[in-house]
Amino acid sequence: MTRAAQAERTRAAILTTARRLFATHGYDATSLHTIADEMDVTKANVYYYFRTKTAILEALLDNSVTYFDPLLTETAQLKGKRARAEHLVAGFVDQVVANRALSPLGQTHPSVRRNERINAEPARLATTAMRLLYGDEPTDDQRAAWFLASDVGPVVAGLPHLTHDELREVLRRLCLRVLRV
Amino acid sequence: MTRAAQAERTRAAILTTARRLFATHGYDATSLHTIADEMDVTKANVYYYFRTKTAILEALLDNSVTYFDPLLTETAQLKGKRARAEHLVAGFVDQVVANRALSPLGQTHPSVRRNERINAEPARLATTAMRLLYGDEPTDDQRAAWFLASDVGPVVAGLPHLTHDELREVLRRLCLRVLRV
DNA sequence: GTCTATAAACGGATAGAC
DNA sequence: GTCTATCCGTTTATAGAC
Numbered sequence: 001m002t003r004a005a006q007a008e009r010t011r012a013a014i015l016t017t018a019r020r021l022f023a024t025h026g027y028d029a030t031s032l033h034t035i036a037d038e039m040d041v042t043k044a045n046v047y048y049y050f051r052t053k054t055a056i057l058e059a060l061l062d063n064s065v066t067y068f069d070p071l072l073t074e075t076a077q078l079k080g081k082r083a084r085a086e087h088l089v090a091g092f093v094d095q096v097v098a099n100r101a102l103s104p105l106g107q108t109h110p111s112v113r114r115n116e117r118i119n120a121e122p123a124r125l126a127t128t129a130m131r132l133l134y135g136d137e138p139t140d141d142q143r144a145a146w147f148l149a150s151d152v153g154p155v156v157a158g159l160p161h162l163t164h165d166e167l168r169e170v171l172r173r174l175c176l177r178v179l180r181v
Numbered sequence: 182m183t184r185a186a187q188a189e190r191t192r193a194a195i196l197t198t199a200r201r202l203f204a205t206h207g208y209d210a211t212s213l214h215t216i217a218d219e220m221d222v223t224k225a226n227v228y229y230y231f232r233t234k235t236a237i238l239e240a241l242l243d244n245s246v247t248y249f250d251p252l253l254t255e256t257a258q259l260k261g262k263r264a265r266a267e268h269l270v271a272g273f274v275d276q277v278v279a280n281r282a283l284s285p286l287g288q289t290h291p292s293v294r295r296n297e298r299i300n301a302e303p304a305r306l307a308t309t310a311m312r313l314l315y316g317d318e319p320t321d322d323q324r325a326a327w328f329l330a331s332d333v334g335p336v337v338a339g340l341p342h343l344t345h346d347e348l349r350e351v352l353r354r355l356c357l358r359v360l361r362v
Numbered sequence: 363g364t365c366t367a368t369a370a371a372c373g374g375a376t377a378g379a380c
Numbered sequence: 381g382t383c384t385a386t387c388c389g390t391t392t393a394t395a396g397a398c
Contacts, residue, residue, distance in 0.1 A: 003381070010381080026291035028209035031373060045382050047375065110207035113338075140340060144351050147339040148329060148359070157294075158328035159321060170325050178329070178359055184363070191363080212391060226364050228393065 011049050013039050015063075018056050019102045027057060027111035057111065058118055065121050067095055072125065075132050084132050085179050089149075093171045096152060097164050126150065133179060141181050149178040192230050194220050196244070199237045200280075208238060208292035238292060239299055246302050248276055253306065256313050265313050266360050270330075274352045277333060278345050307331065314360060322362050330359040 001009075017039050021030040032053055036043045050056045071091040078084050112118055126146070134142045152171060159167060182190075198220050202211040213234055217224045231237045252272040259265050293299055307327070315323040333352060340348060 007381070024291070025295060026207065026209055028207055029291060029295075032375090033373075041381095042383060043374085044376085044384080048381065051375090053374070110205070110210060114206065114210075140343060140347065140351050141354060144336045144340060144355050147336045148333065148355060151332065151335045152329065154332045155325045155328045159325060162321060166321065170321050173322060174325050174329060174359075177362075178355075181358075188363070213393090214391075222363095223365060224392090225366080225394085229363065232393090234392070 007049075010041070010045070014046055014049055014056065015059060016102075019060055019099075022057070022060070022111075023102050027109060054115065054118070057115075061112070061118060061122065065125065068092075068125050072128050072132065075129075081133060082180075085176060088129060088132065089172055089175045089179065092150075093168055093175065096156065096171060097168045100156060100164065100167065139181075145178050145181050149175045188230075191222070191226070195227055195230055195237065196240060200241050203238070203241070203292075208290065235296065235299075238296075242293065242299055242303065246306065249273075249306050253309050253313065256310075262314060263361075266357060269310060269313065270353055270356045270360065273331075274349055274356065277337065277352060278349045281337060281345065281348065320362075326359050326362050330356045 014035065018030070018035050021035060021038065032043050032046055035056075036046050050059070068091075071088065075084050075088045075091075078087055112122070129150075130138050130143065130146050133146070138146070152175070155171065155174065156167070159170065162170065195216065199211070199216050202216060202219065213224050213227055216237075217227050231240070249272075252269065255272075256265050256269045259268055293303070310331075311319050311324060311327050314327070319327070333356070336352065336355065337348070340351065343351065
């Protein structure tokens with residue numbers, strides 16, 4: 001394996017491992033030592049790829065943004081609130097299920113919320129999504145519905161026995177019911 | 182003031198302050214030094230009342246259990262799933278709104294979930310509540326609805342501009358809609 | 363009941379060898 | 381690209397004076 005390929009491998013492994021541990025134990029309760037140990041490298045090696053712990057979190061959120069941006073663009077091209085809700089929910093749920101064992105790192109997480117810079121992009125995406133579903137001036141009930149539906153982590157955690165397909169269907173029905181106020 | 186009264190005062194202040202800071206910054210990101218500073222005492226004094234940081238978290242969760250236990254008992258005496266859902270939601274939402282600035286410390290929180298002993302009681306309450314609403318064998322959709330509705334923290338955080346009364350009404354409507362599957 | 367002082371361990375981060 | 385060794389601030393927790 002070339003050195004460049006090895007580098008890409010390690011970098012990706014750090015992100016995967018970090019994401020899993022952040023989701024399980026929380027960002028603050030996960031030390032770089034733990035991340036490194038889990039993938040059988042040293043802490044110093046992790047620092048070779050990410051200058052700070054925060055940088056790892058930022059990289060993870062960038063991945064989310066990269067996924068949701070095109071989804072929102074597609075959704076905007078559909079006509080009718082019903083069709084938009086269905087497309088948006090389907091895309092959202094697919095990503096949640098795909099990262100099931102990892103669980104999503106939502107805007108809710110204190111580690112995300114307290115960093116202005118990290119928080120900016122996800123907040124922008126949330127605003128855009130609400131516009132698509134509810135127009136320029138969502139009611140408080142609509143905004144509440146959005147905040148609830150975008151945080152399905154506890155639901156995923158509560159239903160570990162479902163297959164991926166079952167979970168996907170449950171989440172789709174649930175989110176659509178919540179969002180169509 | 183007697184010494185006993187002073188003790189009760191300080192103990193209560195620790196819990197109030199800790200709860201606020203845990204909710205804002207997360208359990209792990211809140212140090213005992215910060216808690217102590219916020220209430221103008223020393224860290225050592227906090228340790229006089231609670232042997233460990235975990236003990237503070239346990240005490241906070243005990244408070245929640247103490248609140249929800251009678252609520253579930255009342256609910257069980259009502260006939261009809263609709264009436265039960267309304268009573269349960271009303272009581273739940275009242276507690277959420279009353280602790281609004283503090284925000285609820287749900288089972289979701291990693292700090293709670295990772296401690297088997299801490300986690301046991303809230304999990305029991307959840308099971309009881311689901312039985313009351315959905316009978317002995319809830320469907321996956323029903324269980325999913327419960328998990329989502331019991332974690333309204335993000336909704337509270339997202340609607341800071343509402344008055345208490347407004348927030349209460351929004352949450353009641355939202356939870357009822359989610360739970361009545 | 364509250365304080366000062368300190369122990370002991372941990373966490374993020376860097377220097378420099380290989 | 382990965383490692384060993386180390387620095388330094390912070391954190392949990394305790395000992396002992398008042």
